[in-house]
Amino acid sequence: MERQTEGNHIRPQAGGGMRLRFSVSGLVLAMIGLPILAGLAGTIGPAFGLLPALGGDHLTLEHLTDLAAEPHLLRSSLISFATAILTTSVSLVLVMLCTAGYAGTRMFSRIQHLVSPLLAIPHAAAAFGLAFLVAPSGLAMRLVSPGLTGYGSPPDWLVPQDPLGLTMMAGLIVKEMPFLFLVTLAALPQVPLIQARQLSASLGYGRICGFLISVWPLLYRQIRLPVFAVLAYASSVVDVAMILGPALPAPLAVRIAEWMADSDLRMRFLASAGALLQLALTITAMVTWLALEQVGSVLLRRMSVSGVRGADDRLLRRSACAAMALAAALVFLGLFVLFLWSIAGLWPFPALLPDSVTLKAWMRVLPQAGDAIATTISLASSSAAIALLFSIGLLWQGGVRDSRAFSSVLYLPLIMPQLCFVFGLQILSVSLGFDASFPLLLFVHLIFVLPYVTLSLSQPWQALDRRYETLAAGLGKSPLQVLLHVRLPLLTRACLTAFAVGFAVSAGLYLPTLLIGAGRIVTITTEAVALSSGGDRRAIGVYALLQTLVPFGGFLIASLVPHLLFRDRRAMRI
Structure with a gap:
């Protein structure tokens, strides 16, 4: 050869x-x-x-009509759409700010060591841990009850599975941030980080402002595909939505999965129509994200010519670092609570620890x-x-x-x-x-x-x-x-x-x-x-x-x- x-x-x-x-x-x-x-x-x-196997041998719009008649379909779709946009936006912004503020520092290495193990934790396990933390009888409520809250029994709160899906979004954010962070780490060697930081610092720019103007556009091109992967996953996630998401109505993907599992085989037609709607929803989320990219590009150009240098950005940098640390802490604490429940005997509310171990x-x-x-x-x-x-x-x-x-x-x-x-x-x-x-x-x-x-x-x-x-x-x-x-x-x-x-x-x-x-x-x-x-x-x-x-x-x-x-x-x- x-x-x-x-x-x-x-x-x-x-x-x-x-x-x-x-x-x-x-x-x-x-x-x-x-x-x-x-x-x-x-x-x-x-x-x-x-679908000849179930007697479907001619074209019809009946199943799309049946889908449109499903109760609260619009709300389910909006929850999925909002979950995709907000989860991706918050995760990406926090990773961007943390990278901008600490890339190349010893603190950045510590954040890397703290966040990297989270990649090995499945989404469902992290979701269960978060659910056991924030539930009305979870560890968070036990920490403050009855001393600060006066509750002697779990409050009647719809958390997790809140109607707006906020708990589900939080569960996705704490899992998607580590993924985007590690992808960003892999892409950093492909951008002139040190030179750009030295140049922006010589011009009086703070770490974050200088990073956004000089490095972020180049870095984002390298991680754009993983960002869209996060967007698509968040718009159609099933397991995390079943654990943390709202139930009445459930996110669109969960409802489609339920139609697929229905014992009535005719529901397969409705599930297929729902899957088409899910595809359209994900494409809409991606088109919206492309529009947000254009808005972000315009804002960066205006920032670069505005003269704003943001020299004192310590509060913003520390807030981003604290958010990353909090996300990791929530996942690890959730795993600890899962371990406690797996060996717990009698554990009445509001006791902080189980009465016995088994x-x-x-x-x-x-x-x-x-x-x-x-x-x-x-x-x-x-x-x-x-x-x-x-x-x-x-x-x-x-x-x-x-x-x-x-x-x-x-x-x-x-x-x-x-x-x-x-x-x-x-x-x-x-x-x-x-x-x-x-x-x-x-x-x-x-x-x-x-x-x-x-x-x-x-x-x-x-x-x-x-x-x-x-x-x-x-x-x-x-x-x-x-x-x-x-x-x-x-x-x-x-x-x-x-x-x-x-x-x-x-x-x-x-x-x-x-x-x-x-x-x-x-x-x-x-x-x-x-x-x-x-x-x-x-x-x-x-x-x-x-x-x-x-x-x-x-x-x-x-x-x-x-x-x-x-x-x-x-x-x-x-």
């Missing part, structure tokens, strides 16, 4: 290498693009009456959860490993970097609401006679895991000093030998971290597992969310902690293995 150096990166030039490139890229395009198209077709058809809940739940744990680990490890192999092949052959269209398809599952095509995939699989099986569910998980793994690995891959590869090529090594013996060993930590990210994404998938698994393949996440409608806090605490421990194990391995491998190599340590 011949070699060439393009940007000091050793890539296959012809023959088998180019065929490999096209085969890997084509396989990934087919693996992601075709199921999404098929899923959309399987959703759009029933929305207009086309392991009965763990002894009762663990035998039942064994199969769910094994399925979760098998699905997550298999999908993450396969996704890592595909990501390495794509990045090695330059498929992600060279083709904007390919990147758009690869990252489409991040910005496409799950409801809009997973439901269609379920209908198609049933129509074609495919029963719920582990390989089918693994394939669907891979659709969601692959973009996250590629996104996690691409920045370290591009940042590696390519002179190592040039040197190896000069010694007569083939591109494949350079990959296996130079690049991958140097990227061991990055590859394991990408694997851990994929593992966590798969372990936390709720809706695809529920629909494609058809209730016969259960994971820790589906079991935990199923308990949300019940009142057994001890069982919920056990399942939520198990849901957290499983992906945390993946990140623990990603941290310990490189430490053991490179314990005798000082230059390979971090």
Whole structure:
């Protein structure tokens, strides 16, 4: 195989290498693009009456009319829309202010160490923890009762599940901020932060004002895709909405999921129409966000010519830092409350701590959860490993970097609401006679895991000093030998971290597992969310902690293995 150096990166030039490139890229395009198209077709058809398996053999607008007649549909849609815009806006603004105020400082490193572990905590587990904190009988109320409130019994407050969905938005914010923060960390090396900060400081600008004018436009371009992923997820989230969101009416995505699970099969038509509405709502949220981007651009231009320098921005910087710390503290405190409930005996309100401690809940739940744990680990490890192999092949052959269209398809599952095509995939699989099986569910998980793994690995891959590869090529090594013996060993930590990210994404998938698994393949996440409608806090605490421990194990391995491998190599340590 011949070699060439393009940007000091050793890539296959012809023959088998180019065929490999096209085969890997084509396989990934087919693996992601075709199921999404098929899923959309399987959703759009029933929305207009086309579902032969249930007697739908002609086009009709009846189901769209039935959807429009659903009570409080507008309110459900507005709650979902507001959740998407407010959650994304607040998360992004706080990350922006914290990065602007502290990037490059020791405090920024401390914030990173505090926030990074939150990525391993599933959304549902964090939502359960927040619910146990802010509920009328939760720890927050116990801390101030009866001394400050006078309550001897839990107050009759509709929290969580408040009508405006504020608790749901708070739960999403505390989970999306760490994601956007870590994405921002990965993008920071690609912008001239130090030079821009020195220049803006010499002109009298404060940290935040100077950062917004000189660095933020460049940085935002790098994290724009993850921002849209957060926007799409918040507009169509199901598990967090079921735990923290309002019930009457529920957010649109929750109502669609309920129609899908209805025993009356004719409700599938209504669910398909609702999925189309969800797609339109998410697109509307994205168009609104594009308009907000233009407004932000105009404000930044006016700020740059106004002469305002904001030299004294200590209060704003400290407020942003405090907000990030509070978000992390809420999640960790929520996990602590879950642990307390999992070992609590009698715990009457307003006692701050349980009267007794027992392991009965763990002894009762663990035998039942064994199969769910094994399925979760098998699905997550298999999908993450396969996704890592595909990501390495794509990045090695330059498929992600060279083709904007390919990147758009690869990252489409991040910005496409799950409801809009997973439901269609379920209908198609049933129509074609495919029963719920582990390989089918693994394939669907891979659709969601692959973009996250590629996104996690691409920045370290591009940042590696390519002179190592040039040197190896000069010694007569083939591109494949350079990959296996130079690049991958140097990227061991990055590859394991990408694997851990994929593992966590798969372990936390709720809706695809529920629909494609058809209730016969259960994971820790589906079991935990199923308990949300019940009142057994001890069982919920056990399942939520198990849901957290499983992906945390993946990140623990990603941290310990490189430490053991490179314990005798000082230059390979971090």
